Amino acid sequence: MSSPILIADDLWDGDAEAVITAWLVSDGAEVGAGELVAEIMSEKAQFEIEAPCAGMLKILEEEDAVIAKGATIGLVE
Amino acid sequence: MTTIQRLPIEAGLDAERQLLDSVHAGALDCGLLFWRPLDAALVMPRRLSRLGGFAAAQAACAARGWPVALRDTGGEPVPQSPAVLNLALAYAVPTGDDEQKRIETAYLRLCEPLRAWLRGLGLDPGLGEVDGAFCDGRYNVTLERRKLVGTAQRWRRRPSDGRHVCLAHAALLLEDQRQSMVAVVNSFYERCELPSRCRVASHVALDEFVADVWQATDGLLDCYRQPLQAAGLALLP
Numbered sequence: 001m002s003s004p005i006l007i008a009d010d011l012w013d014g015d016a017e018a019v020i021t022a023w024l025v026s027d028g029a030e031v032g033a034g035e036l037v038a039e040i041m042s043e044k045a046q047f048e049i050e051a052p053c054a055g056m057l058k059i060l061e062e063e064d065a066v067i068a069k070g071a072t073i074g075l076v077e
Numbered sequence: 078m079t080t081i082q083r084l085p086i087e088a089g090l091d092a093e094r095q096l097l098d099s100v101h102a103g104a105l106d107c108g109l110l111f112w113r114p115l116d117a118a119l120v121m122p123r124r125l126s127r128l129g130g131f132a133a134a135q136a137a138c139a140a141r142g143w144p145v146a147l148r149d150t151g152g153e154p155v156p157q158s159p160a161v162l163n164l165a166l167a168y169a170v171p172t173g174d175d176e177q178k179r180i181e182t183a184y185l186r187l188c189e190p191l192r193a194w195l196r197g198l199g200l201d202p203g204l205g206e207v208d209g210a211f212c213d214g215r216y217n218v219t220l221e222r223r224k225l226v227g228t229a230q231r232w233r234r235r236p237s238d239g240r241h242v243c244l245a246h247a248a249l250l251l252e253d254q255r256q257s258m259v260a261v262v263n264s265f266y267e268r269c270e271l272p273s274r275c276r277v278a279s280h281v282a283l284d285e286f287v288a289d290v291w292q293a294t295d296g297l298l299d300c301y302r303q304p305l306q307a308a309g310l311a312l313l314p
Contacts, residue, residue, distance in 0.1 A: 011232075013180050021151020022124060034236065041151050044214040045180050045230040063124055 003052045005074040007040065007067055011047050018042035020065050020073060027059040031076060038073065051076050079298040081291075082112040086146055086157050089114060093165040097244040100167045101233050107168040107310035109301055111294070117158035118146035119261055125154070125269070134268035143261040152229065153212045153273075154265055160252035160282070162294060164191075166301070169240045171309040179241060183230055184216040186308065187245040190300035191218050191226060197296060198287055209279035211262045218247070223281035225250060251290040253282035 007018070018040040025037045031051040038049040051057070055076040061067060084092060089112045096108045119138050125131065126147055135145045143156060157163075166187050170179050188204055195202040195218070203219040210217065210224040218226035231244040250258075259277045266273050284290045302312055 010176065013177055019151075021122065022149060024149060039151055043180075044152075044216070044228070045232060046151060048231070048233045 002058070002075040002077040003055070004072040005037065005049060005052060005076065007049070007069055007071045007073060009069045011040075011069065012042045012045060015069070016042050017066050017068050018047070020061055020063050020067060021046065023059055023063055025057050027057060029057050031055065031057050040067065040073075049073070079111055079294050079296070081162065081294065082110070083115055084112050085116055086114045086118050086120065089157075089163060090120075090148060093163075093244060093246065096165055096167045097231065097233065097242065100169055100244075101235055101242045103169075103235065103237050105313070107305060107312060108166075109298070109305075109312055110163075110165040110167075111297070112163050112165075114157050114159055114161060114163070117143055117156070119143045119154050119265060120146045120148055120157050121154040121265075122151045123147040123149055124151070128269045128271075130269045134265045137264050137268055138261050141257070141261050141264065143257075145265075150231070154262055155212050155227070155248065156254075156258040156261060157248070158254060158258075160250060160254040162249040162251050164247040164249065164297075166245045166247075167243065168305075168310050169235060169238075169242050172240075173309060176241075179243070180230065180232075183243045183245045184228060186304065187228060187247055188216055188218050188226070190297075190304055191247065191249070194297050194300040195220070195225075197300075198293055200286055207279050209274075209276035211259065211275040211280075218249075220281045220283075220286065223279055225281050225283060250280065250282045251294075252284050255280045255282060 021041045022039045033054045035051045058075040061073040192202045207224040216228045217224045226249045228247050233242045255277045
């Protein structure tokens with residue numbers, strides 16, 4: 001069973017895309033629920049992305065990947 | 078009276094993070110921090126240290142008097158030094174705000190008091206992108222179409238009430254260190270074979286217009302109180 005790390009639709013205004021600027025936890029590492037795992041940036045605004053639950057992080061989109069709202073950038077397994 | 082903390086760069090960045098943490102934890106709804114670096118460094122995201130040429134670039138920057146300081150967050154290389162006044166505004170988005178415009182609102186909440194302060198000094202500040210400026214963005218505060226203030230934001234959601242929490246940051250160039258700053262940023266880009274370049278003429282420092290710039294900051298805090306209060310964001314005395 002895994003939970004997606006989703007980029008919420010209401011994170012920023014408009015339809016602009018964002019870039020994953022940093023993964024703060026390594027692929028395969030254990031994370032806690034609510035732990036800061038990644039940061040994304042859209043138009044000089046940075047957004048903190050938290051783990052939806054505790055488990056092992058699986059990164060689906062690497063740093064510098066361009067993503068849209070609603071994207072799944074990783075999983076917590 | 079504006080109290081400006083003198084801090085090493087690392088401590089200043091920590092203080093900003095702590096301010097955001099306090100609002101995120103619900104300890105306060107709004108806070109404002111002014112700090113001025115004690116040292117100089119070219120601050121950049123840790124991921125840039127993985128670039129080919131980084132070690133040589135780092136050594137070259139240090140030789141120019143700008144050691145590289147890595148941060149865990151994203152963005153572009155930014156020079157920090159005692160010539161810069163940093164301003165960090167953190168708040169939980171008031172319930173009366175339009176959620177669809179909260180990013181623009183946060184930039185205006187940061188920049189408009191700055192512009193009011195500059196107008197009080199007899200200047201005519203603008204807002205917008207500046208071609209050739211380092212770390213360019215739509216919400217630079219400008220003088221004569223040159224970049225005086227760079228801005229950025231950081232957002233979290235507060236789990237206790239679901240409200241978005243913002244840290245809006247401004248870096249004001251008070252003393253003219255443009256030559257050295259632009260040179261070190263370009264040197265870094267060049268040695269890492271990155272295409273970006275910036276220009277001295279795209280930047281401006283306040284001391285090109287105002288005689289005693291640090292004394293002039295005395296009125297800055299007062300420019301924030303009323304607009305924040307009107308938005309339901311009270312600053313502690």
